[in-house]
Amino acid sequence: MTYTVNTLRNMTRSCEQMRDRVKAIVFKPEDRKVLDLTFGPGMAADLVGRTPEALAKAEKEGRLAPPKQLGNGRRFYTLEDLTKIREALGIHAGKAPDEDAVIIAIQNFKGGVGKSTITKHFADFLALHGYSVLVIDCDPQASTTTMFDIQPESLLDDEQTLGNFLSPRSTFDEFPLAIRDTAWPTIKIVPSSLGLQDAEWDLTATLREGGQAVREGLQRLRIGISSVIKNFDVILLDPPPAMGFLGLNVMAAATGLLVPVPARQLDYLSTIHFMETITENIEVLEANGTPVDYGFIRIVCSAFSPSKPGENDMWKMMQATYANFLLSKPILASEEIKNATQAFRSVYESKPSASHATYQRCRENLDDVFGEVLQQVREQWPSQSISGRKSDAVASVAA
Numbered sequence: 001m002t003y004t005v006n007t008l009r010n011m012t013r014s015c016e017q018m019r020d021r022v023k024a025i026v027f028k029p030e031d032r033k034v035l036d037l038t039f040g041p042g043m044a045a046d047l048v049g050r051t052p053e054a055l056a057k058a059e060k061e062g063r064l065a066p067p068k069q070l071g072n073g074r075r076f077y078t079l080e081d082l083t084k085i086r087e088a089l090g091i092h093a094g095k096a097p098d099e100d101a102v103i104i105a106i107q108n109f110k111g112g113v114g115k116s117t118i119t120k121h122f123a124d125f126l127a128l129h130g131y132s133v134l135v136i137d138c139d140p141q142a143s144t145t146t147m148f149d150i151q152p153e154s155l156l157d158d159e160q161t162l163g164n165f166l167s168p169r170s171t172f173d174e175f176p177l178a179i180r181d182t183a184w185p186t187i188k189i190v191p192s193s194l195g196l197q198d199a200e201w202d203l204t205a206t207l208r209e210g211g212q213a214v215r216e217g218l219q220r221l222r223i224g225i226s227s228v229i230k231n232f233d234v235i236l237l238d239p240p241p242a243m244g245f246l247g248l249n250v251m252a253a254a255t256g257l258l259v260p261v262p263a264r265q266l267d268y269l270s271t272i273h274f275m276e277t278i279t280e281n282i283e284v285l286e287a288n289g290t291p292v293d294y295g296f297i298r299i300v301c302s303a304f305s306p307s308k309p310g311e312n313d314m315w316k317m318m319q320a321t322y323a324n325f326l327l328s329k330p331i332l333a334s335e336e337i338k339n340a341t342q343a344f345r346s347v348y349e350s351k352p353s354a355s356h357a358t359y360q361r362c363r364e365n366l367d368d369v370f371g372e373v374l375q376q377v378r379e380q381w382p383s384q385s386i387s388g389r390k391s392d393a394v395a396s397v398a399a
């Protein structure tokens with residue numbers, strides 16, 4: 001054995017021992033995130049889609065339990081109360097039971113454009129509005145997993161992981177067993193674990209076998225999701241910032257595409273490359289017996305700073321380029337988002353980090369942007385669609 005191999009093996013052994021010691025000390029199940037969300041009457045009414053007066057009337061008539069009260073007499077509702085209100089008033093936000101979940105890939109091959117931040121915030125937004133969500137973290141970096149309070153290291157010895165499900169070498173083939181609870185009652189997650197990178201390599205190895213093996217390798221995630229597609233309203237896929245078999249699995253499984261693009265020149269230019277690559281990859285998928293047909297494709301300008309030189313011009317260029325495919329409002333760059341994600345939370349789970357007004361502005365901006373995506377989602381369900389259309393026929397790009 002060479003000096004190099006010997007040294008690396010010794011280092012690996014030493015790392016493994018340290019990892020086991022850290023795991024025993026750090027990951028205590030009792031440390032899990034507890035959601036402590038409360039809503040005033042105005043916001044509670046807004047989230048269930050009624051007026052505060054309608055809620056007050058239903059409470060007066062005994063159709064709803066009276067709300068909880070603080071010491072100062074202010075009324076408030078919890079997340080569980082919102083669920084009870086929806087049940088009592090027969091409010092159903094999501095799809096019909098026989099319809100399929102809308103599967104959205106938050107996709108761009110460029111790193112650091114806000115994919116995981118958007119995935120986490122959109123999931124929380126949907127849950128607040130009464131939708132059930134499955135988040136699938138397909139990125140070995142596992143930032144979304146961590147934001148849902150699961151430490152990827154805690155899954156080290158776990159057989160029931162996405163990596164094992166996707167790897168053609170593994171015998172674990174019961175996708176639902178990889179789904180875990182989160183602190184949110186209506187958000188589940190398939191977390192990323194360190195084995196996901198191995199799955200990427202195992203899937204790439206199918207290229208040597210060709211034909212059927214490649215097709216199965218491209219469709220593994222789609223097949224897994226099909227076993228739970230009726231159980232959720234929306235399924236969000238957070239892919240890695242590179243195109244490989246994991247990225248292709250995400251593209252093959254998705255039924256809608258949301259592409260975050262910051263208003264920076266380099267990101268804009270890399271998006272041209274992304275568009276080319278994604279088109280070529282769809283051709284690769286189709287050539288391998290995996291047809292793809294997205295119900296909608298939307299670009300979202302992420303982390304927009306109107307005061308930064310050049311960003312306004314880039315925003316105008318994006319409007320001219322993508323026309324109706326661009327969401328009408330950008331996600332603003334915000335310290336609230338930065339601070340929340342650094343604490344592995346979303347803004348929806350956090351208290352204001354600076355002034356209440358700044359926090360409120362950030363939240364309203366996110367609500368506006370996600371409201372527009374939600375509109376697209378609802379269009380995919382015949383039971384909810386206003387126009388009855390299922391595919392994205394009306395959007396068009398500038399000529």
Ligand SMILES: Nc1ncnc2c1ncn2[C@@H]1O[C@H](COP(=O)(O)OP(=O)(O)OP(=O)(O)O)[C@@H](O)[C@H]1O
Nearest residue numbers: 111112113114115116117241303332333334337341
């Ligand atoms: N609107 C925003 N305002 C402020 N900071 C933001 C905003 N969106 C994202 N960020 C910050 O930008 C950084 C990168 O975001 P994120 O991790 O979501 O990108 P990503 O595309 O998932 O990256 P990767 O490709 O590495 O997975 C994070 O530190 C995040 O907090």
Ligand SMILES: [Mg+2]
Nearest residue numbers: 115116139143
């Ligand atoms: Mg990410």
